Amino acid sequence: MDLLNAIIALANFVIIPATAYGAQLALGALGVTLVYGILRFSNFAHGDTMAFGAMVTVLVTWLFQGWGLSLGVLPTALLALPFGILGCMGLLLLTDCTVYRFYRTQKAKPVIFVIVSLGVTFILNGIVRFIIGPDDQRFLDGERFIVSARSFREMTGLREGLAIKTTQGITVLVAVICVIALFWFLNRTRTGKSMRAYSDNEDLALLSGIDPERVVRVTWLIVAALATIAGVLYGLDKSFKPFTYFQLLLPIFAAAIVGGLGNPLGAIAGGFVIAFSEVTVTYAWKKVLGYLLPDDLAPSSLVQLLSTDYKFAVSFLILLIVLLFKPTGLFKGKSV
Amino acid sequence: MSVALRNTALFAVVAGLIVLVGVQQGWNSALVIVNMGLISAIMALGVNLQWGFAGLFNVGVMGFVALGGLAAVIVGMPATPGAWSAGGWNIMGAFGFAVGLIAGVVLLRARMRPGRLRALVVVGALVAGFFIYRAMFDPGVDAVEAIDPALTGYLGGLGINQGLWVALAWPVGGLFAAAAAWVIGKTALGLRSDYLAIATLGIAEIIIAVLKNEDWLARGVKNVVGLPRPTPFEIELQNDPAFVQRASEMGFTAVEASTLYVKLAYAGLFLVVLLVLLWMAQRALHSPWGRMMRAIRDNEVAASAMGKDVTARHLQIFVLGSAICGVAGAMMTTLDGQLTPGTYQPLRFTFLVWVMVIVGGSGNNFGAVLGGFLIWFLWVQVEPMGLWLMELITSGLADGSPLKAHLIESAAHMRLFTMGIVLLVVLRFSPRGLIPER
Numbered sequence: 001m002d003l004l005n006a007i008i009a010l011a012n013f014v015i016i017p018a019t020a021y022g023a024q025l026a027l028g029a030l031g032v033t034l035v036y037g038i039l040r041f042s043n044f045a046h047g048d049t050m051a052f053g054a055m056v057t058v059l060v061t062w063l064f065q066g067w068g069l070s071l072g073v074l075p076t077a078l079l080a081l082p083f084g085i086l087g088c089m090g091l092l093l094l095t096d097c098t099v100y101r102f103y104r105t106q107k108a109k110p111v112i113f114v115i116v117s118l119g120v121t122f123i124l125n126g127i128v129r130f131i132i133g134p135d136d137q138r139f140l141d142g143e144r145f146i147v148s149a150r151s152f153r154e155m156t157g158l159r160e161g162l163a164i165k166t167t168q169g170i171t172v173l174v175a176v177i178c179v180i181a182l183f184w185f186l187n188r189t190r191t192g193k194s195m196r197a198y199s200d201n202e203d204l205a206l207l208s209g210i211d212p213e214r215v216v217r218v219t220w221l222i223v224a225a226l227a228t229i230a231g232v233l234y235g236l237d238k239s240f241k242p243f244t245y246f247q248l249l250l251p252i253f254a255a256a257i258v259g260g261l262g263n264p265l266g267a268i269a270g271g272f273v274i275a276f277s278e279v280t281v282t283y284a285w286k287k288v289l290g291y292l293l294p295d296d297l298a299p300s301s302l303v304q305l306l307s308t309d310y311k312f313a314v315s316f317l318i319l320l321i322v323l324l325f326k327p328t329g330l331f332k333g334k335s336v
Numbered sequence: 337m338s339v340a341l342r343n344t345a346l347f348a349v350v351a352g353l354i355v356l357v358g359v360q361q362g363w364n365s366a367l368v369i370v371n372m373g374l375i376s377a378i379m380a381l382g383v384n385l386q387w388g389f390a391g392l393f394n395v396g397v398m399g400f401v402a403l404g405g406l407a408a409v410i411v412g413m414p415a416t417p418g419a420w421s422a423g424g425w426n427i428m429g430a431f432g433f434a435v436g437l438i439a440g441v442v443l444l445r446a447r448m449r450p451g452r453l454r455a456l457v458v459v460g461a462l463v464a465g466f467f468i469y470r471a472m473f474d475p476g477v478d479a480v481e482a483i484d485p486a487l488t489g490y491l492g493g494l495g496i497n498q499g500l501w502v503a504l505a506w507p508v509g510g511l512f513a514a515a516a517a518w519v520i521g522k523t524a525l526g527l528r529s530d531y532l533a534i535a536t537l538g539i540a541e542i543i544i545a546v547l548k549n550e551d552w553l554a555r556g557v558k559n560v561v562g563l564p565r566p567t568p569f570e571i572e573l574q575n576d577p578a579f580v581q582r583a584s585e586m587g588f589t590a591v592e593a594s595t596l597y598v599k600l601a602y603a604g605l606f607l608v609v610l611l612v613l614l615w616m617a618q619r620a621l622h623s624p625w626g627r628m629m630r631a632i633r634d635n636e637v638a639a640s641a642m643g644k645d646v647t648a649r650h651l652q653i654f655v656l657g658s659a660i661c662g663v664a665g666a667m668m669t670t671l672d673g674q675l676t677p678g679t680y681q682p683l684r685f686t687f688l689v690w691v692m693v694i695v696g697g698s699g700n701n702f703g704a705v706l707g708g709f710l711i712w713f714l715w716v717q718v719e720p721m722g723l724w725l726m727e728l729i730t731s732g733l734a735d736g737s738p739l740k741a742h743l744i745e746s747a748a749h750m751r752l753f754t755m756g757i758v759l760l761v762v763l764r765f766s767p768r769g770l771i772p773e774r
Contacts (some may be wrong), residue, residue, distance in 0.1 A: 040532040044395075099760060106522070109530045111393050115694070116763060117393070118687060122756025125683065129749035246682070250541055253534045261530075301474075305466070309549045316538035320523050327527050 006291035012149070013287075018170040018279035019272075020237055023175035026271030028113050028248065029255035029296035030182065030264055034328040037199040037262035038191060038219040039100070041113035046227060046252065052091055053228025055132050056086030056234045057098035061139045074145040075166070081232055088224040094121055102291065104216070121246070128242045137240045142166060160238035160291075167236040178229060182222070185206045191218055199262065247312070251278070254315035257324050260329025269330060274315050282308045343702060343771050344756065350709045357717070364592075367599035372414065374606035375668050377708030380692040381613055381701060382660030387690075388699035389626065390653045391633040395642045396520070398685035399543035400658045403516055404509030405675045406664025411505035412564040412670070414495035416488040419448030419480050421567055424491050426476025427552065430469050436770045437465040443689060480552040497564030503605065506666045513662025514655045516543065521654040526647040532654075540682060549678035554675055561674040568599040570594040570702045609667065610689055610705070613660060617701045629653060630699075661689075683752055688715060697769025706771055714758070715751060722750030 028050060035043040043049075070076050099120060103113055127234035146169050149161025186192040191214075198205040198215045205210060230243060238244070255274045259266025284302035293299075308312065324330060354373075379397060386392040441461050442554045450455040481489045496504055516539060516655045524535035537576030549555050573594035579631065583593030632639040632646055640646045669675050696707020726747040733740040762769065 042533065059669065083542065090536045099764075102764060114393060114530060114533055115690070115762065115764060118593075119763065122683065122687060122752050122759065123755075124752030125753070126749050126756060130746045130753065134749070143514075175508035211603065247541065250534075254538075257531070257534065263767075285563060305470075307549060310542075311546055312538065312541045312545060316535075316542055319535070323430050323527060324523055327531075 002159075002291040002319065005158055006288050007158045008158055008162050009288050009291065012160065014276075014279050014283050015175075015297070016164060018276045019167075020171045020270035021279065022275030023171050024230050024234045024237065024271075025177055025231070025248075025251055025255045025275050026268040027178060028252040029259065029267035029271050029298075030179075032256045033259070033262055033264055033267040033302075034219055034223055034226070036256070038111070038195060038215060039104075040088075041110045042253065042261075044114060044117045044249065045120040045124055046096075046223075047245045047247070047249040047287040048121050048128065048242075049088065049092065049224070050231030050234070050248070051128050051242050052124050053084045053088035053224065054231030054240055054245070055084075055128050056087035057081055057228065057232045058137055058139045058240055059282075060084065060231045061076065065141065066328070070265065071142065073166070073169070075140050075142045075236055077139055077232055077236055077246055078170070080292055084232060085225045085228045088228040089221050091124075092220040092224045093217065096216065125246065134242055139240060139280065140167065140236050141310075165237070171233045171237055174229060174233060177208065178226065182264065185222075193214075194234070195219065201292040241273050250312050251275075251315040254319040257319055258329055260331040263329065265332045266329055266331035273330075274318060277318055278311045278314045281305045281314050282311050299318075339774070343706075344538075344768055346706055349502065350706060350713065353713055355710075357713075364595055366602060366754070368460055369713055370604060371599060371602050371715075372668075373670060373709040373712045374610050375575060375664050375671070376689070376692060376712040377705040378606075378610055378613060378664040378667070379661050379689045380696060380704040380708040381610075381617055381656045383693045384657075384696075384698060384701060384704035385620075385660065386654055387693055388701075388704070389621065389629045389633065390650055392525075392654055392657075394536045394649060394654070394657065395533050395535045395682075395686050395690075396538075396540035396658075397689045398680050399536070399540030399669065400513035400516065400675065401662040401685050402543050402663030402680050404506075404662035404667070405669035406554055407512050407662070408505040408511035408563055408666045408669035408703065409560045409675050410493040411496050411508050412502055413493040413560060413571065414497070416483060416490060416492035418486070418502075419483055419491045419767050422483060423476035423479030423552070426472055427480065427491075430473035430476065433472060434465070437469070437596075437611035441465075447495065456745075466541065470748075477550075477552045483559075485551075488555075489558070490552050490560075490746040492666040496610050500566050502564045502670060505670060506609065506663050508657035509666025509669075510663040511683050513665070514659040517612050517655045517658030518651070521651040525650045525654060536767075538547050539684065544677060544680050547675075547680075554677070557678050558673055559676045559678075561673070563670060563673050565670060565673060566605060569597050570598055575598060606667060606671075609663070614701055614705060621701060688712075688755060691755050693769075694759060695762050695769055697771040699773030700769070700771045703769050703773075704769035707769070710770075711755075711758075715755070717747060718751050722747040722754070725750075 028046065031049075032043060034043065035046070057077055057080045060083040061077045064070070064076050069079065099116060100113070103116060119246075128163045137166055143166050147162060147165045147168055149163040152162040153159070184192075186196055193216050194205065194210045195218065197208070198210055198212065202212075203211055205215075224243050233250070234245075251274050255270035257270070258269050258273055259268070259270030282304065285305040286299055286302050289303055354366050354369055357369060379401065382400075383394060383397060386394050441458055444461070445454065447457055448457065467468050480491055483489055496502065520532075520539050524532045547554060550556060551558065554560050570591070571594075574590045579594070579597075580590045583590055586593070588596070627638070628644060629649065631642075632644060632649055636646050689708075692707035692711040694707070695711055696705070697703025723744065726743050730743050732738040745769050
């Protein structure tokens, strides 16, 4: 039995990757849940919004790299991120006034909005593939590791290495900053309060003189920032490929629903629930169990509950369980 | 202009477009469009049943289509020799155990009093059961996949491959899709409308993941090729002197005549299926059941106040519509002669069908059929048109400039963009579609 090595192995292969992934999902789910809370529909275009924001960032990053601009050990993409956010904000405001506003004034049913957002998904997907192509793109530079497995082993003398990628560190840090800023905005500022009021009770908010168009506009701006940041962080951590963002839609929705749609705190919790279950269920536990159990009990197989290809199935199963037993989510969400 | 005349004119326009392709690009291309158009029309009928009749938003069409494809393999391919005795029964036993376990847990949960003990027992039973299941399942899978993996390595099927019996796979595909739809509907219907959308989106991804990874089932991404077909093979026709004789009398070469003959035979079979389904859908629409469905769609609260069981009716129509998509999926796989799980894309199979329904006219079966043909035609023809457009736009640029190369290379992605625009424009300016519901 070797508890220390087991913990390190667990941290290296499960806790750290799942935390980073959870932070990315949480940021994505926050965007979905904000749109749901304010505009009252499930935005299927969110994955492709992330892809669009990330694409703009990738392009600007390449431009900066071409100029020789860099942040030293940090990825240049962080420098390009504000431009990606601006591009994404422009896009969302444009889709809002060309597409969604019409249905809003008509007071169309939520399901119509969902179909419309599907059309937007199509268009964004086409634009992204048109501009940057459907293939994998690399835009990561700077130092790769904060702590590399080898230096950790040399430092501690343990058999297991612990690696923390720069992107994982940045992901968690940026996510924390975003969440703090978002909650400060929603709870402390006048605009944020008017957004929450609008989300709670539309008619009452209108009566007290809140301008709905302004609330909607601010929502889209925040969603654009969140989506771009989530998209760029995911792209840095894994790689940028337009189609994967569409597939991220399922875990993101699962995270938002598990937490309770329309509830920002729930979205964050949901993101981590989904990420940790996905990683633990698809991780091969052989190594960790090998350290924990006595030698004659050590498992011979990989002890992998599900193959990694089924990670979507995990988020889906959690979604089904939550829908069956607690349809409003772990934190109380709203229902239309 | 009367409604009937207008609708006939619309169908005539689409037929004219296809004939134009026939004249310009050859009748083989035209028949390819017709065959896939027929299949698309059936898918659109299924989605129209769910959306147009009942207002249910199903974004998992791709999954049901793929399940239909699986049925074509299971019904059509011969059983792999030795696979069942090697591991097939183990796999089935594991499934039987899983079903029994879930049933047992559900019963147990109903019997025990709510509380921490019950939660513990339920979770414990499920976790322990999962490991037992894997212990039964894995050796079976390994044994089956070890049998000649380059050629088979899967269980195979029932081996029904004689003539028209092959078409038996189509209703079976419908049954498979219906079963999956029942599970989804049972959990997600009765909740908020968006949940069904998200649940169906998920099940579609999972069905594709299963098809890609479970090699024992249908060889995964190694694809099953050489599925039996209900029509004769081209080569048989070309070796048949009587057929060659008749072809030359009509002024065709043997190769041309045989390919056209096979495609026409498929078109005939598909047309029969489409007409039967269309007739059934029309009868359903005009029956008391159809009126009830539309009443539920338009006002659920009022309908349930009238004593209609909204959730049960939704489940019913959701299963029916998905089954139709499954039938279409089985037909498509039979037409292709192969099951290639890697080619199932949600944008191509789910959203395209949605565009068909919306453009054609949701709530109107003829509209769905028209949309199926029209949008499929556009989907096929937009790529060459996009390429042509790009070449026109870039004609001013110097040859070999990277921008020109990029633009021409990207023309293929114009399809998604165009379909999105079509969907949004129709929803905005003509939300009732080309042939509106009456």
